[in-house]
Amino acid sequence: MRSYRTTVPGTVLVVGLVVAACGSDAGNDGSSAAGEQITIAFESYNYGTDGVGGEGTQQLIDAFEAEHPNIRIDPTGTPAGEIHSSVHAQAAAGDPPDVAQIGWSKFGFVQENLPYVPFEQVAPAGELQAHLDGMYPAAAELGRHDGELAGMAYSVSTPTMFVNADLFAQAGLDAQSPPTTWAEVRDAARAIVDTGAQGVYVDAAGEAKSDFLTQSLINSNGGRLLGDDGSLQLDQSPAVGALSMLGDLSVDGLQPPVGEAEAIAMFEAGRLGMLVSSTALLGGLAASTDGVFDLETAGLPAFDGHDVAPTVSGAGLFVFSDDEAEQQAAWEFVQFLTSARGFTILASEIGYLPLRPALIDDPEYLGDFFAEDDRLLPTVEQLDSLRPYQVLPGESGQQALELMQDQAVAPIMLSGADPEPTLATVAEQMRELLEP
Amino acid sequence: MTALTRARPVAYLVPALLAVGLTVYGPLLAVAVLSLFDFNLTTRPPEWTGLGNYREIFATPGAGQAFWNTVGYMVAITPLSVLAPLTAAVVVWRLGGRLVAFYRTVFFLPVLVPPAVGAVMWEWILNPVLGITDEPLGLLGIGPVDWLTDRVPAFAAVTVVSGWKVFGLSFILFTAGLTTIDADVMDAARLDRAGEWRLLRHIVLPLLRPMTTVVVFATVVFAGPWTFGVIDVLTQGGPAGGTSNVYYLLYQQAFSFFSGGPAAALSVLITVGFGAVVALQLRATR
Amino acid sequence: MRRVTRAAAHLMLMLVAAAVAFPVLWAVVTSVKPTAVLYDANPFAAAPTLDHYRGALEALPVVRVVLNTAIMSAAVAVGQVAIATLAAYGLTRYRLRGRRVAFAVLIGTALVPQQALVVPHYLMVSRLGLLDSFAGLVLPQLASSALAVFILRQQMAAFPDELIEAATLAGASDRLILFRIVVPNLRPILTAVAIIVFIQTWNEYLWPLLATDGVSRATVQVGLRIFETEQGTAWGPLMAAAVLVAAPLVVAYAFVQRRVTDAFIRSGLG
Structure with a gap:
């Protein structure tokens, strides 16, 4: 071992280019012959959190360890916003976790900066395809990059519309047949606003993860964020139309001009009729609205x-x-x-999507669960029309994404910015960032 | 204190210089070198880009606004970080009595609240729909304000919430500074029948000057980091970059420097830029 | 001071106190509100409940994280004050060539954005094998003592010469003067500096998050994040946990600030 004295100045030096150049050299603790005990470091943003996310993840780990007595899972919980940086720091130090749960919104960052091992190299030949069979194709393909499967779809959610059935009843609406198009949403919101509550909030303007809703809206209006040739289509008519709808809701007083956190607080307080957001919120909302009002769900509304x-x-x-x-x-x-077992726990305990359609009616898996609580069903039904999440490519992809959310979506939705010129300006700035 | 020329003073400075050298300037040097490279420390070797990262930072949309906001926060927060705590500390000190301990504890409360929680409490207070600020503002003849989605109110909100935390910090510094004022000086002045104001102007404030310099320095240097945490919870830099500052820009650029050269370049620019400001300030107040 | 002036001053201070304390009191009120009325502006909308406290204690090993954070913060506070006291003494007592440069170097550390240093610190601590240890938590934070150095240098520069001259004439060594005369007389300032460093370290988030691994060394700020989940934020338990972790600090501060107060009661100004 080196002494402390030489280590310290040495460390200062290696922090620079030396570390950068020599890459990972830290040994992995404990070599492992077959049959021996082996430990897997697992970094997850659900692990250890209060409530269903933490409990469900613990259950998954316990079930796995019971099935594989020779493999021990060493879990770490890191908040979703920091997990990619945490893995990056560990990778730079030469000791990344074995398995990490990283958000799709950070997939661009993962591609550029993290030394992941593609599943083609991890899985024995033939096993990978067999495992992907039976998953929704759009979900199975989510993690593909450069022809290889970089990430496996795991804790996945999709847009849903949460409905306050009490406010619906007060406004003379039926929460059992909720609006299915944006035109109907406007009518319902108008009726709710007339009773003195707030109408609808579309959670598209948040900074970090809400861009999946922006994409969902553009897709649903017949467009894409990126064309087949990878060109940005944010200033074309489907996107302009989708975001104009968002802006009109606010301008017409049907949507409160507030941030994401405040809108969720309003919905939990029972003062907002409809909240269009991620199914991931279901578990939390179900708990926090218990005793406040009757919570129902619906699919993402469609454009005419x-x-x-x-x-x-x-x-x-x-x-x-x-x-x-x-x-x-x-x-x-x-x-x-x-x-099948994993997704059963993910769906029934935490509220993530069961990405294997066969589970839904199977009484051995989720059949009984869905018979009892159907609030995840509307979104499960829309899984057949699922589109892959589009990652803005390159080093500045994440910056371009935040530019879109901060300078286009939020101003149009909350501050009355004119959609067409705003999108034209921001799209131009984004193209500059996305240029290789 | 009189300065000596004999003896060997270096020993007193060694621990401090060692600590800053190893944990601040060493890494900073590495960051400065890395700012000339395109690098990520993980999947590819660094590649020389010269000043490319610096050019990129200057071309970043919103960089100019973030810079001016940084200056704006420094100025806007001064009443809350210097003037108000100075006034409060002096008044509490002159009043004395049984309530002193109470004031000292209450004024320090915001500092003790975990940062994430403090900003969240304000988020609720500022929520336009829950409407807690409506009635007090209505009394002043001001209509409901969209605190976090309008540019000017959002800037004001970030300033007030940051100031709320800083107030207690400055208050305790001024209080500590007041304790070093010699009782004899005050007694002598009182025997001269000096009035409260004259006492304040000619004795208390001059004696508080060393501490005032520290607090002003702290405001200039820490206004950025202090507002950063508040921005992160309340506005995420919005609306449209209206509340962002250079620290938030840095966070967005990379969160941690080695996500890219531009963030390293920005780190160097922030250090050098503030260094220039502080050098001027120290020169001016010497 | 005249009676009316005193009353007016108290009134003003009380108003400031109310404004400052309002968000804190509201956090406390929120922590005992049943979930169903969490957003009700009326604090008495329903009978208070301790459910959130039960939930918070179940989810977060409160004693553990408070102890971890207290150990880390105390170590950093003591370390920084010690380093800064020595440095400030060296800077003011001696007309040293380059002392202006040395001073600039020490307080210049405040200019470096923390975000830029977190990763180099991680790499260093990991090379030293100190990840997930108290030493690893504390070491990189010892140097961010710019404020402490600045405050103590300012105060030592204003220190009355007569005391030191008298001691020098009596043949006291420099070290003796520092520990027997300067330090005891600056005790209120040293206490204040220690409190500030302690609290700032207590509130640190990014470094403890990266440097620790799981709850064994988790600190308060990291621990509180477990209530902000992907399924939404559990406001009730979060507020309860925030109150639980802040309470020991408030009580400790209420006691410690007496040292600052006592110092000038002794000096006859109280």
Whole structure:
């Protein structure tokens, strides 16, 4: 071992280019022959959190360990907003976790900066395809990059409309047949506003993850964020139309001009009729609105003349092990988490989407659960029309994405900015950032 | 204190210089070197780009606004971070009596509240629909304000919430500074029948000057980091960059410097820029 | 001071106190509100409940994280005050060549954005094998002592010369003067500086998040995040937990601030 004295100045030096150049050299603790006990480090943003997310994740880990007595899971909880940076720091120090749960909104960052191991290298030949069979194709393909599967779809959610059935009843509406188009949403919101409450809030203007809703709206209005050639289409008519709808809601007094957190607070307080957001909120809202009002759900409303085409938010699982035995164990773990049993726990305990359609009616898996609580069903039904989440490419992709959310979506939705010129300006700025 | 020329003073400075060298300037040097490269420390070797990262930072949309907001916060927060706590500390000190401990504890409360929680409490107070500010503002003849989605109110909100936390910090510094004022000086002045104002102007404020310099310095240097946490919870820099500052820009750029060269470049620019401001300030107040 | 002036001053201070304390009191009120009336502006909308406290205690090992944070913050506070006291003494007592530069170097650390240093610190601490240890938590935070150095230098520069001269004439060594004369006389300032450093360290988030791994060394700010989940924020338990972790601090501060107060009661000004 080096002494402390030489380590310190040495460290200062290596912090610079030396570390950068030499890459990972820290040894993995404990080598592993077959049959021996092996430990997998798992970094997750659900693990350890209060409520259903933490409990569900613990249950998944316990079930896996019971099935695989030779593999121990060493979990760490890191908030969703910091987990990619945390993994990055560990990777730079040469010791990334074996498996990490990283949000799709950070997928661009993962592609550029994290030393993930594609599943083609992690899984034994043939096993990968067999595992992906039976998943919704759009979900299975979410994590594909450069022809390889970088991430496995795991904790995935999709847009849904939460409905305050009490406010609906007060306004003379029926929460059992909620609005299915934006025109109907406007009518319902008008009726609710007339009773003195707030109408509807579309959670598209948040900074970090709400861009999946922006994409879902553009898709559902017949467009895409990125064309087949990768060109940005934010200033074309489907996007302009989708965002104009958002802006009109606020201008006409049907949508309160507030931020995401305040809108959720309003909905929980029972003062907002409809909240269009991610299904991930279901577990939390179900708990916090219990005893306040009757909570119902509906699918993402459609634009007239178009089918809904939502995309997803949530996270995938990425493998970083460089040792073959650890890769094998990591693969076992990922396989379990995204197996029929895994998705059963994810859906029934936490409220993430069951990405295997066969589970939904199967009494051995989710059949009984959905018979009892159908609030996840409207969105499960729209999974057939799921579109892959589009990642803005390149080093500045994340910056372009935040530019879109901060300078276009939020001003149009909340501050009355004129959609067409705003989108034209911001699209131009984004193109400059996205240029290779 | 008189300065000596004999003896060897260096020993007193060694621990401090060692600490800053190893944990601040060493890493900063590495960051400065890295700011000339395109790098990520993980998947690819660094690539020389010269000043490319700096050009990129200057071309970032919103960089200019973030810079001016940084200056704006420094100025806007001064009444809450310097003047109000100075006044409060002096008044409490002159009043004395049994309520002193009460004031000292209450004024310090915001500092003790976890930052994430403090900003969240304000978020609720400022929520236009829950409408807690409507009635007090109505009494002043001001209509409901959309605190966090209008540019000017949002800027004001970030300033007030940051100031709310800083107030207690400055208050305790001024209070501590007052304790070093010699009782004899005050007694002598009182024997001269000096009035309260003259006492304040000619004795208390001059004696508080060392501490005032510290508090002004702290305001200039820490206004950025203080507002950062509040921006993060309340506005995320919005509406349309209206409340962003250079620290928030840095956070957005990369969160941690090695997500990219531009963030490293911005780190260097912030350090050098503030260094220039502080150098001027110290020169002016010497 | 005249009676009317005193009353007016108290009134003003009370108003300030009310404004300052309002968000804090509201957090406390929120922590005992049943979920169903959480957003009701009326604090007495329903009978108070301790449910959130039960939930918070179940989810978060409160004693553990408070102890962890207290150990970390105390170590950083003591370390910074010690380093800064020595440095400030060295800077003011000696007409040293380059002392202006040394001073600038020490307070210049405040100019470096923390976000830029977190990752180098992570790499250093990880190379030293100190991840997830108290040493690893504390070491990188020892140098951010610009404010402490600045305050103490300012106060030492204003220190009455007569005391030191008298001691020098009596043959006291420099070290003796520092520990027997300067430090005891600056105790209120040292206490204030220590309190501020302690609190700032207590409130640190990013570094403890990266440097620790799981609850064994988790600090308060990291621990509170477990209530902000992807399924929404559990406001009730979050507020309860915030009250639980802040309460020991408030009580401790209420006691410690007496040291500052006592100092000038002794000096006859109270």
